[in-house]
Amino acid sequence: MSRIPALIVAGLALSVLAVPAAQAEPRAAGSITFRHSLQPIDGFGFSQAFQRADRIRGLSQGNQREVLDLLLNRRTGAGLSILRLGIGSSADNVYDHMRSIQPVDPGGPTAPPKYVWDGDDGGQVWLAKQAKAYGVTRFYADAWSAPGYMKDNGDDANGGTLCGLQGTNCASGDWRQAYADYLVQYARFYAKEGVAITDLGFTNEPDLTTSYASMRFTPAQAAEFTKVFGPRVRRSGMPIKVACCDAAGWSQQIEYTTAIEADPVARAEVATHTGHPYRNPVTGPLPTSKRTWMSEWSPNGTTWNEAWDDNSGYDGFAVAQNIHDTLTAGQANGYVFWFGASLGATRGLIQLGDGTDSYRISKRLWALASYSRFIRPDAVRVQARSGDAALKVSAYRNVDGSRVVTILNTAATTVSTDFTLDVPGRPAAYVTDTTRSVSATDTVRVRGRTLSAHLAPRSLTTVVLR
Incomplete structure (x- = not known):
């Protein structure tokens, strides 16, 4: 093969109900505090x-x-x-x-x-x-x-x-x-x-x-x-x-x-x-x-x-x-x-x-x-805490008002987790793993001030909140 396709274009990310937690590991609660600023990026x-x-x-x-x-x-x-x-x-x-x-x-x-x-x-x-x-x-x-x-x-x-x-x-x-x-x-x-x-x-x-x-x-x-x-x-x-x-x-x-x-x-x-x-x-x-x-x-x-x-x-x-x-x-x-x-x-x-x-x-x-x-x-990293040691979580606030959460699931199993948000928003989520490359996913939702995510094994999920 002389080359692989150059552009892997993600479709519009959708926000729908996560897969029920019963199909995944037990939920663990975390929190994202967008008002708590850490270092600028x-x-x-x-x-x-x-x-x-x-x-x-x-x-x-x-x-x-x-x-x-x-x-x-x-x-x-x-x-x-x-x-x-x-x-x-x-x-x-x-x-x-x-x-x-x-x-x-x-x-x-x-x-x-x-x-x-x-x-x-x-x-x-x-x-x-x-x-x-x-x-x-x-x-x-x-x-x-x-x-x-x-x-x-x-x-x-x-x-x-x-x-x-x-x-x-x-x-x-x-x-x-x-x-x-x-x-x-x-x-x-x-x-x-x-x-x-x-x-x-x-x-x-x-x-x-x-x-x-x-x-x-x-x-x-x-x-x-x-x-x-x-x-x-x-x-x-x-x-x-x-x-x-x-x-x-x-x-x-x-x-x-x-x-x-x-x-x-x-x-x-x-x-x-x-x-x-x-x-x-x-x-x-x-x-x-x-x-x-x-x-x-x-x-x-x-x-x-x-x-x-x-x-x-x-x-x-x-x-x-x-x-x-x-x-x-x-x-x-x-x-x-x-x-x-x-x-x-x-x-x-x-x-x-x-x-x-x-x-x-x-x-x-x-x-x-x-x-x-x-x-x-000019984004700012903000405080993020995971309730699950297998999840590496960080969060950021952009100058345009959008907020980003990145979740790296290091576990070999699917993990479902919740995060309490101090500032809620409508999510768009993207996943990268063995078969996907910054691809839109429907496994993240926000209800009120709770963000719920259903995370594939050994995957990286990026959530953008607006």
């Missing part, structure tokens, strides 16, 4: 860095539009609202590299810069414009590394540290200011293309050394650089928020956040603390009152997987659990998946044909869409 997103954006653009016009709809369309797709862009550091433009806007040393850190801009950026400019047309306004640009000539190892890959930071001794001099200017210039280039970068980061996984673009910062060095970077961003006149530090593990990000929070000057410069749960999972919030994002994750695995629930750890159900835990235990304000679409054994949301005009969809997409399509930017 900035949005849900994805990335197409490392030239993955160009792979979408290379599809036929019809398939290209279908893939974009799957990722960005609010009615038929995931309606993602954050695009994470990769700031390049490589001197070449081969696949899986990101080309630098200054690939050649201009002659030292104080020499006039020699920026080059191709107006394309590995397809990311095209994708950003497409996303903007779908209504996306949040663009997070993040650097994996500085160009090699700015680092103490002379290479944009294999770790190394930015020259000028404490602990470095580079013959070429102090590149901190030049690197800050380099990042600001990247945002200026996008502004000229009609895309406003809203969030800007200077490091990705600074706790790891990898064979691809990477650069090390200790927590102290990250705090040090924010005090150089932040003022340069402010002087640019662009309304950009500084983000840090995209550590590879949530526990490691706690160390970076702690270091920044301990320095009053650094703390004032960072608007958003960003971390990844690769090395260890999200088990609690980052230690800051600032915004926090889970800014990159896809599950580990070795093959392409389209399953909803096969116990592989990289199926759709695993993604749904990760989203729930990040928003509830982690109290994160943003959730940014890694690749939206990539090749081969990707754990992305969509698999693109390698050399063919085709694509396939993973249930991971529909797990994310069950949250992102309905919980919109």
